[in-house]
Amino acid sequence: MKTHTESEENYIKALYHLGGGLPVSNGDLAQRVGAKGSSVTQAVKRLGQKDLVNVVPYKGVQLTPQGIRLAKSILRKHRLWETFLVDKLGFGWDEVHPLAEQLEHIQSEELVDRLFQFLGSPKHDPHGDPIPERDGQMPPVLGQPIGAFSKGSEIRIVRVEDAGSEFFDQLDTMNINLGNTYEIRAISAFDSSVELGSSTGSFWLSQSMCANIYAIQS
Amino acid sequence: MKTHTESEENYIKALYHLGGGLPVSNGDLAQRVGAKGSSVTQAVKRLGQKDLVNVVPYKGVQLTPQGIRLAKSILRKHRLWETFLVDKLGFGWDEVHPLAEQLEHIQSEELVDRLFQFLGSPKHDPHGDPIPERDGQMPPVLGQPIGAFSKGSEIRIVRVEDAGSEFFDQLDTMNINLGNTYEIRAISAFDSSVELGSSTGSFWLSQSMCANIYAIQS
DNA sequence: AATTATTTTTAGCTTTGCCTAAAATAAAAC
DNA sequence: GTTTTATTTTAGGCAAAGCTAAAAATAATT
DSSP: OOOOOOOHHHHHHHHHHTTTSSBBOOHHHHHHTTOOOHHHHHHHHHHHHHSSEETTTTTEEOOHHHHHHHHHHHHHHHHHHHHIIITTTTOOOHHHHHHHHHHHTTTOOOHHHHHHHTTTOOOBBBTTOOOOOSOOOOOOOOOEEEGGTTTEEEEEEEEEOOOOOOHHHHHHHHOOTTOOOOEEEEEEETTTOOEEEEEEEEEEEEEHHTEEEEEEEE | EEEEEEEHHHHHHHHHHTTTTTTTTTHHHHHHHHHHHHHHHHHHHHHHHSHHHHHHETTEEOOOOHHHHHHHHHHHHHHHHHIIIIIIOOOOOTHHHHHHHTTOOOHHHHHHHHHHHHHOOOOOOTTSOOOOOOOOOOOOOOEEEESSSSSOOEEEEEEEEEEEEEOOOOOHTOOOOHHHHHHEEETTTTOOOOOEEEEOOOOOOEEHHHTEEEEOOO
């Protein structure tokens, strides 16, 4: 696998995020990478020459299989570094994203492999998102939004959406973490908020909080 | 402290390595960073505008106090990452340099501080080189070349020069590591090679090996 | 179908950072 | 104290990556 610039990798990442393998519009891509449309046009032209994307002018850009492979390898690095930052260095889960954006560009297969081992071969990152395997396979995306469970269910938190730092702050102040287990004690017919109970007491979660917190039956 | 490009940081690092605080010639700098003289001329002009160096045309370039501060902070990061790679990920000391060259450019005070703590507040890196402190202070440069000790001395290896991968390979095959202790059993009058002894036996070290291995009386 | 609005591309400019080749300066040799 | 040699700087080019403003193509609306 050749070596790519950070800018290129950022475009690939954005394309994977927005479209997976499907075409993405110039405008959406521009918004995602924080550049102007004209810059995107020439950027994807460069990527096209490296066979990382297929470009149809005025129609859209699409990752090639190689592009998807690269995207996954970047995502793998990103999520492994996030895991390192949280598990080993004690960062909060709201702080790690910008750091991982830098670290994900470090080039070394060996480093990634060793990091993976050092972290105990994790399948999911600190937010519960799946970490792509070495060969590109994706572990399952875990859980359903809390709102999807019915009264009486015993649930375990397995994933949270990246819904901004205020959301993470709220999780922190409510002491909600991956792995926590609760019983669903009540569901409000008025505003769909949910009462979660545990051995230490119970509390209410708003509908919008519930929508960003994923759990499984436990 | 503002943010700098990787190229800028590489020039600063090279200047610190070559001159410390003293003037460095264009040619030496060019050689060190692996660029042509003309590239260096404009690079240092840019650095001058940021007050990281003082340039006297045709005479030489010199780090300013701010430049020295920056150089030390890069060196700190470099050596902390090397420590991480060896101590935590199990890399060999000959493999870590190119990786640390990438990692040293990651921007985050917080990350450096946490890494430092995670590694147990080390004062020296895996080669025994001092890791600059947060405030720029330098721990002592340890040891004297093995050749400087006299027959009968009990010594402990505390530092090795970065003398290329063949040198490191030789250390590995001879099982020489930081912390090892030996007795100086003999010094050849013919070629200045040295016989080191330990509980497990003894062996001879060539003069050029000795020159790159540093020890203290133990 | 024609016009308007939106999106995308082209054209041309800027900065960083490298290059080669030619000119200018400093150092060394005669 | 010239002249030759070595070093350093200008001058001019090139690629990556961004920008603005104008032109072209597509999509939406009357």
